[in-house]
Amino acid sequence: MRIVPDRLKRIWPSLLIVAGVALLIYVGSQYATMYAAQRRLTQQWQQQNLQLPVQPAGLVTTLTRLTIPAIKLDAVVVEGVNRKDLLMGPGHLPETPEPGQTGNAVISAHRDTFFRHIHELKKGDYIVVQRAGRQFRYEVTGKKILQPDDVWVTKPTPDSQLTLLTCYPTYYIGPAPERLAVFSKLVDANRDGESSAQAKPVAEAEQ
Numbered sequence: 001m002r003i004v005p006d007r008l009k010r011i012w013p014s015l016l017i018v019a020g021v022a023l024l025i026y027v028g029s030q031y032a033t034m035y036a037a038q039r040r041l042t043q044q045w046q047q048q049n050l051q052l053p054v055q056p057a058g059l060v061t062t063l064t065r066l067t068i069p070a071i072k073l074d075a076v077v078v079e080g081v082n083r084k085d086l087l088m089g090p091g092h093l094p095e096t097p098e099p100g101q102t103g104n105a106v107i108s109a110h111r112d113t114f115f116r117h118i119h120e121l122k123k124g125d126y127i128v129v130q131r132a133g134r135q136f137r138y139e140v141t142g143k144k145i146l147q148p149d150d151v152w153v154t155k156p157t158p159d160s161q162l163t164l165l166t167c168y169p170t171y172y173i174g175p176a177p178e179r180l181a182v183f184s185k186l187v188d189a190n191r192d193g194e195s196s197a198q199a200k201p202v203a204e205a206e207q
Contacts, residue, residue, distance in 0.1 A: 065130040098131065115166035146179040
């Protein structure tokens, strides 16, 4: 009766090694897909900005570039927040305004990839959005830990805001039980390459 347990004891370490290798291959393939997608999206974003105001052929969606100097984040945003979308980059929630427009623009990303460090952001840190030849600078106003059903965080606002969303805690093992929201307000808008002194007032930039 002890033959099977003894055999399992002998092969158990080998099974663990195989499982570990399989997991590493899976994670590596996911990251490789992510980096390849970001390279392609960055090239498309650069092409769009070089050819504006004429929309490049075959590039229907105007791409958005998100930069957060405080956490060294630089990524091109995709449209949508499903699993496939978020594998390629941070995702813009389609039901919300585009970054730079009046209202509450919402961008979400995985806690273990692009938004790994957004919990480190502090009030006063800057978030830069580049879109359609324009640059929009947001200032972080606060952050809040939420429950998954706290949908108020995506609701419209009368002014230009940017909300970043991710699962929380960041280093939780398994599906994270909470959400983290980082709130910011638009403080500056100008053409790419234009200095802050030359920047147009925010109210004018939103028109």
